[in-house]
Amino acid sequence: xxxxxxxxxxxxxxxxxxxxxxxxxxxxxxxxxxxxxxxxxxxxxxxxxxxxxxxxxxxxxxxxxxxxxxxxxxxxxxxxxxxxxxxxxxxxxxxxxxxxxxxxxxxxxxxxxxxxxxxxxxxxxxxxxxxxxxxxxxxxxxx
Amino acid sequence: xxxxxxxxxxxxxxxxxxxxxxxxxxxxxxxxxxxxxxxxxxxxxxxxxxxxxxxxxxxxxxxxxxxxxxxxxxxxxxxxxxxxxxxxxxxxxxxxxxxxxxxxxxxxxxxxxxxxxxxxxxxxxxxxxxxxxxxxxxxxxxxxxxxxxxxxxxxxxxxxxxxxxxxxxxxxxxxxxxxxxxxxxxxxxxxxxxxxxxxxxxxxxxxxxxxxxxxxxxxxxxxxxxxxxxxxxxxxxxxxxxxxxxxxxxxxxxxxxxxxxxxxxxxxxxxxxxxxxxxxxxxxxxxxxxxxxxxxxxxxxxxxxxxxxxxxxxxxxxxxxxxxxxxxxxxxxxxxxxxxxxxxxxxxx
Ligand SMILES: Nc1nc2c(ncn2[C@@H]2O[C@H](COP(=O)(O)OP(=O)(O)O)[C@@H](O)[C@H]2O)c(=O)[nH]1
Ligand SMILES: [Mg+2]
Numbered sequence: 001x002x003x004x005x006x007x008x009x010x011x012x013x014x015x016x017x018x019x020x021x022x023x024x025x026x027x028x029x030x031x032x033x034x035x036x037x038x039x040x041x042x043x044x045x046x047x048x049x050x051x052x053x054x055x056x057x058x059x060x061x062x063x064x065x066x067x068x069x070x071x072x073x074x075x076x077x078x079x080x081x082x083x084x085x086x087x088x089x090x091x092x093x094x095x096x097x098x099x100x101x102x103x104x105x106x107x108x109x110x111x112x113x114x115x116x117x118x119x120x121x122x123x124x125x126x127x128x129x130x131x132x133x134x135x136x137x138x139x140x141x142x143x
Numbered sequence: 144x145x146x147x148x149x150x151x152x153x154x155x156x157x158x159x160x161x162x163x164x165x166x167x168x169x170x171x172x173x174x175x176x177x178x179x180x181x182x183x184x185x186x187x188x189x190x191x192x193x194x195x196x197x198x199x200x201x202x203x204x205x206x207x208x209x210x211x212x213x214x215x216x217x218x219x220x221x222x223x224x225x226x227x228x229x230x231x232x233x234x235x236x237x238x239x240x241x242x243x244x245x246x247x248x249x250x251x252x253x254x255x256x257x258x259x260x261x262x263x264x265x266x267x268x269x270x271x272x273x274x275x276x277x278x279x280x281x282x283x284x285x286x287x288x289x290x291x292x293x294x295x296x297x298x299x300x301x302x303x304x305x306x307x308x309x310x311x312x313x314x315x316x317x318x319x320x321x322x323x324x325x326x327x328x329x330x331x332x333x334x335x336x337x338x339x340x341x342x343x344x345x346x347x348x349x350x351x352x353x354x355x356x357x358x359x360x361x362x363x364x365x366x367x368x369x370x371x372x373x374x375x376x377x378x379x380x381x382x383x384x385x386x387x388x389x390x391x392x393x394x395x396x397x398x399x400x401x402x403x404x405x406x407x408x409x410x411x412x413x414x415x416x417x418x419x420x421x422x423x424x425x426x427x428x429x430x431x432x433x434x435x436x437x438x439x440x441x442x443x444x445x446x447x448x449x450x451x452x453x454x455x456x457x458x459x460x461x462x463x464x465x466x467x468x469x470x471x472x473x474x475x476x477x478x479x480x481x482x483x484x485x486x487x488x489x490x491x492x
Pocket of ligand 2: 227228229263264313
């Protein structure tokens, strides 16, 4: 089944110990307003976030982070995604507060985009673009 | 970039590298074989196909169907905030201690304005999110009314084929009690809470007839006993014949996981009653009929949309506008042609 899904499904989560959830709730509302289906799970461990993404068949996994540790936990997330075979087919995003110089490293890990702060149109269009690119590469890969 | 107000927005949208994704096209029956072997991601993908009503997914269901019918389905309905998700999570935990595997379908509403949805039930169940014996899937209603998503019956089948013993279905909780769930589930649990004025709503909506089990949640707050008395009175006023099921009323404090064992016991008591009186088979037959009707409808709808290509329909529209025919006569003519098309299409298969 390589057809494009009719709606973009986004899983939004935070790593353990994160307590600041205003950002994730704002983003969830924006994505919903853009016609996406947004699954919220609150705080969870990287490998459990990946397990959830599989059950939900999410196109996008978005992580909100404020309290640090994004490189180590981000690496765990990507390792788990690779082991479970969804790293290449899923768009990974990370947003919140973290040192800007970590962005390059996060990209290397496999995050499609990182946001220090972003306005609505950019997050939405960024997701739309990234999902479309994943889908078209999946299609050509399958053909 | 600098935005009005001097706030600095920093956005780096890295273009995803082009990668070759593992071939996603499944051979016929490929997904079913995987699902029967317990492959969660195959099940999740088939569910997405059902949500989108793709022809591939509907086709796959005919391979999957013979392997279903074993799971017991429990509906959880009631007003928003009554505690459905918290109770569902408690029930998952309890059934797991009984060595049962559990599937959960959690339905939340799609916005009629944007088509988007926030699916938040899972937050309260996430402690079970990585348990191999549990499969949780959030669904948006996508315009389907009645408290469920259109794909619900199909998703129940998929979880059943995946080997889940018990499937819990949490409805939207639109504020009105949703009757659709009683047709999808073997047992329907209606969750009430004190002080919400649910009693009046119930009498209006005919929920007394629809509920198999009542839960009065948030019994840690005042008013639970009064609500129970009211409910008992209303249930007594119903005319009873011998052998009919008497809905139990279970008090729970879901945030403290209190009353969960009693609720599970009541669900099993109901299952035994249904089995002993031949009611389970009757309910399932009604569900199968519903599935047949839904499949028939969506199958025919596809063909109807196919007609709306080229100028075939336009000719009828012109004739209608000129007063040369009427909608019913046009429909009769179109359906005769449709019948011919369908026969040919089936012969080809
Ligand atoms: N006081 C109290 N609050 C509860 C109880 N059960 C659930 N809640 C709270 O009620 C709110 C809604 O619960 P939720 O399970 O999401 O309800 P749903 O909308 O019916 O799924 C949450 O804030 C829960 O923590 C309970 O037994 N007592
Ligand atoms: Mg809920």
